[in-house]
Amino acid sequence: MRTGNIRRLVIDTYAWIEFFIGSKKGEMVKDYLLGENEVYTPSIVLAEIARKYLQENMTEKIVRKRLELIAKISIVIDIDEKLALETGKAYLELVKHAKNIG
Structure with missing residues (x-):
């Protein structure tokens, strides 16, 4: 989902775990987190x-430190x-773009 130059992203449990592991996928998550994005985490993920x-x-x-x-x-x-x-639709859009990239 895009609004101007800012992306609105929902980060799920899997993405956060990859982030904490520091894997290649986690590095991608880190790039999104540090970019000019609005990043949301559903409370259930915590x-x-x-x-x-x-x-x-x-x-x-x-x-506790990770949750904080x-x-x-x-x-x-x-x-x-x-x-x-909306999250379901955004996910399908993301998958569509990922297939076009690689």
Whole structure:
């Protein structure tokens, strides 16, 4: 989804995990986060990330710091029916453009 030169992006659980791992895909996420974009994270993602890392025996302190970082560099939003639909459409548009790129 584009508005002028600013992209509005929704970052999901998978993308945040790749970001924290520092993988190639995570580097792409980092570029989006540092670019001139409006970055949103659905609130459920925070719960999913906390569950994953706690399940992997990461300390609560580290998990909390990661959640705080997400909240600092993105806008955490609650999802309703309208937003779910818009997110689905934005995802399909992203996939379409990704196929055209490579």
